[in-house]
Amino acid sequence: MAAGSSTPREEVVSEATTSNPFFARLWTFLSNHETDEIKRMRTENLAGLTGRVLEIGAGTGTNFSYYPPTVTEVIAMEPERLLAPQARKAAETAPVPVKVTEATVEAFLSESQGEVFDAVVCSLVLCSVDDPDALLRQLFSLVRPGGQLRFLEHVASGGVRGRLQKxxxxxxxxxxxxxxxxxxxxxxxxxxxxxxVDGSRREPALPAWFPTPVAEYTIGRATKPAA
Ligand SMILES: C[S@@+](CC[C@H](N)C(=O)[O-])C[C@H]1O[C@@H](n2cnc3c(N)ncnc32)[C@H](O)[C@@H]1O
Incomplete structure (x- = not known):
């Protein structure tokens, strides 16, 4: 059953935006040139979701077209000034209703008491927030018991690559x-x-020879235990 909504989304729009023009332009390019492999992982990450979904850091809105029709509403946050308008544009053609809020997730959470979601979606974003541990505790409280966190994130490697990452x-x-x-x-x-965590696995993000510290993705589903 879909979680209830108690706060009109228009009330939680915040001034908390970010401006990283180099990153935003690079991400615009990368998100428009994704491999079939990452597209497959996006599809898998969102498959079977239902009800109200909170998506953190939507970027250009790349995930939107992959939401299944069982999702009734997506509230998406994108604080980056050059990316938020692209996410809004992507929302216009999404197969499910998507509302884009131009705010950091931290600003959204500080104003969103009473909101409940059936699921939270994090893709390639927990690497970028200031305090992922604190944020995840807050997200936990927003998900209904039995609800899910879907994640597709790049993660720490071991060995030489891990040292280079540090x-x-x-x-x-x-x-x-x-x-x-x-x-x-x-x-x-x-x-x-x-x-x-009900299930997760790791996959290489890019060929091993590719000179980037981003090496592996983890994709998985995590559940908030029923009360
Ligand atoms: C690498 S992009 C990934 C975008 C998208 N999730 C995807 O899978 O294509 C990371 C995104 O997280 C956003 N972001 C970073 N810090 C954030 C925060 N504190 N709150 C919300 N979004 C944030 C960035 O603006 C950026 O759009």
């Missing part, structure tokens, strides 16, 4: 890439927030 995260990468951090153990944060 150097990248401490230097130029977050500054260039809209606060992206490559060496996060996102699944551990999801579990620490209280979710039960």
């Amino acid at each position: 150097i990248a995260d401490a230097t130029i990468w977050p500054r260039l890439m809209g606060n992206c951090h490559t060496h996060r153990d996102t699944q551990a944060s999801i579990v620490a927030a209280g979710f039960t």
Whole structure:
């Protein structure tokens, strides 16, 4: 059953936007040139969702076209000034109703008491928020008991690649890439927030020879235990 709504979305629009023009232009290019593999993972990540969905950091709105018709409403946040208008445009042709809010998820959450969602979708975004552990605890409280967190995130590697990720995260990468951090153990944060991971797996993000600190994706489903 879909979760109830108690706060009109128009009331939670916030001034909390971000401006990373280099990252925004690069992401616009990348999101318009995705491989069949990442498209397949996006489809899988959203398959079977129902009811009200909260999507964090929608980018150009790439996920929108993959939502199944069983979703009744998507509330999507995108704070980046060059990306939010593209997400709004993508929302116009989405197969389900999508409302784009130009705010950080932190600003949205601070004003969204009483909101309940059937699911939260995080794709390639938990690397970029300031405090993923605190955010995931807040998201946990917004999901109805039995509801899900769907995640498709790039995660920390081990070995030499892991050491390079730590150097990248401490230097130029977050500054260039809209606060992206490559060496996060996102699944551990999801579990620490209280979710039960029902299934997840890792896949290479790009060919091993490709010179980027982003190496592996994790895709999975986590459930908020029923009360
Ligand atoms: C790499 S992009 C991924 C976009 C989209 N989720 C996708 O799968 O294509 C990361 C996005 O997260 C957004 N983001 C970063 N920090 C955020 C925050 N605190 N609140 C909401 N969105 C955020 C960025 O603006 C950016 O659009």
